[in-house]
Amino acid sequence: EKAGHKHFMAKEIAEQPGVLGDAIGHYLSNDGLDVNFPADGLDFTAYDRITMVACGTAYLACLTSKYWFEQLAGIPVDVDVASEFRYREPPVPARTLAVFVSQSGETADTLAALRYTEGKADKIAAVVNVPESSIARESDIVFPIHAGIEIGVASTKAFTCQLTVLALMALKAAVAKDRLDAEGLAQHLVSLQNLPGLMNIALGLSGDIKDVAAKLAEARDVLFLGRGAMYPLALEGALKLKEISYIHAEGYASGELKHGPIALVDKHVPVIVMAPHDRLFDKTVSNMQEVLARGGKVVLITDAQGAKIASDGVWQTIVLPEVSDLMAPILYALPAQLLAYHTAVAKGTDVDQPRNLAKSVTVE
Numbered sequence: 001e002k003a004g005h006k007h008f009m010a011k012e013i014a015e016q017p018g019v020l021g022d023a024i025g026h027y028l029s030n031d032g033l034d035v036n037f038p039a040d041g042l043d044f045t046a047y048d049r050i051t052m053v054a055c056g057t058a059y060l061a062c063l064t065s066k067y068w069f070e071q072l073a074g075i076p077v078d079v080d081v082a083s084e085f086r087y088r089e090p091p092v093p094a095r096t097l098a099v100f101v102s103q104s105g106e107t108a109d110t111l112a113a114l115r116y117t118e119g120k121a122d123k124i125a126a127v128v129n130v131p132e133s134s135i136a137r138e139s140d141i142v143f144p145i146h147a148g149i150e151i152g153v154a155s156t157k158a159f160t161c162q163l164t165v166l167a168l169m170a171l172k173a174a175v176a177k178d179r180l181d182a183e184g185l186a187q188h189l190v191s192l193q194n195l196p197g198l199m200n201i202a203l204g205l206s207g208d209i210k211d212v213a214a215k216l217a218e219a220r221d222v223l224f225l226g227r228g229a230m231y232p233l234a235l236e237g238a239l240k241l242k243e244i245s246y247i248h249a250e251g252y253a254s255g256e257l258k259h260g261p262i263a264l265v266d267k268h269v270p271v272i273v274m275a276p277h278d279r280l281f282d283k284t285v286s287n288m289q290e291v292l293a294r295g296g297k298v299v300l301i302t303d304a305q306g307a308k309i310a311s312d313g314v315w316q317t318i319v320l321p322e323v324s325d326l327m328a329p330i331l332y333a334l335p336a337q338l339l340a341y342h343t344a345v346a347k348g349t350d351v352d353q354p355r356n357l358a359k360s361v362t363v364e
């Protein structure tokens with residue numbers, strides 16, 4: 001049942017190209033040039049804002065998609081962890097779309113947050129892996145992520161499928177708001193369909209990542225840095241690492257480094273920098289240089305162009321294929337997952353059943 005893998009997590013990481021291809025197939029029109037949503041659809045012209053609520057990795061998928069909804073569609077997005085949202089009882093203005101993201105669809109805090117928005121939000125949408133779940137049943141419209149059953153406690157394929165569905169929603173919103181034409185949409189969809197191929201290349205780097213992980217396993221603290229949509233991914237990389245390897249890890253927005261966390265940096269602290277060669281690359285590299293100047297051990301995860309410019313003085317460089325800005329967080333999730341996985345295996349922890357954690361958190 002682990003299909004030749006040592007752990008469910010390894011299997012679930014490895015099957016992402018196929019699973020993602022499937023998930024995309026469920027949402028694309030036959031000619032692949034348009035997105036088909038559930039029957040009653042979502043009319044994005046009816047909403048001025050989106051409020052997104054989730055926990056853990058699902059929350060980080062929401063945080064990533066905030067960049068997409070805001071940049072592509074120009075719709076302001078609030079993102080909250082469910083346990084804060086439900087007790088803060090925030091105002092929900094008119095013309096708000098509420099989106100709840102949950103792999104299990106049973107997370108108690110997320111469900112309670114959903115119930116709080118009933119009668120307040122214009123529409124309640126659920127992005128879930130389990131279509132029969134409570135969160136799906138209590139929503140107005142359900143977007144299944146089609147990831148298949150996820151057994152490893154650390155979420156992997158559900159995260160990339162959540163991102164995929166949220167990216168499709170953001171693209172549809174951009175079209176509805178007249179900020180993207182049919183041709184622009186089609187271009188994004190072509191690069192989305194190329195993503196499984198790029199993911200296969202990323203999985204091929206597993207051996208290199210394992211070598212890095214062997215050294216990471218000796219660390220006490222690890223920092224993850226990213227800018228823009230790579231910032232939530234830095235948080236996800238840190239979450240995955242602490243969950244299964246029990247190494248203390250934190251994710252930061254690269255620009256926040258000098259506002260405190262850089263005090264932690266010395267030659268014992270590996271710093272993982274997630275930086276495709278995009279319009280923010282130079283900014284991230286200058287933050288990385290601040291780390292190098294303090295003797296920090298940098299693992300740079302980038303593409304060929306980025307590696308060419310910025311590998312000097314870096315401890316390890318992991319080179320991913322080039323990818324569109326929109327798809328980058330989905331592709332870069334794979335080395336983050338593999339880094340956590342191989343580090344945990346090197347430490348001999350229980351990868352699929354980490355201590356103190358449950359797959360579905362149905363108590364608050």
Ligand code: F6R
Pocket residue numbers: 055056057058059101102103104105106107110153154155156239240243359360361
């Ligand atoms: C992390 C992880 C958790 C879940 C969180 C929400 O790897 O799996 O952080 O993402 O408990 O669970 P769902 O998505 O089922 O609501």
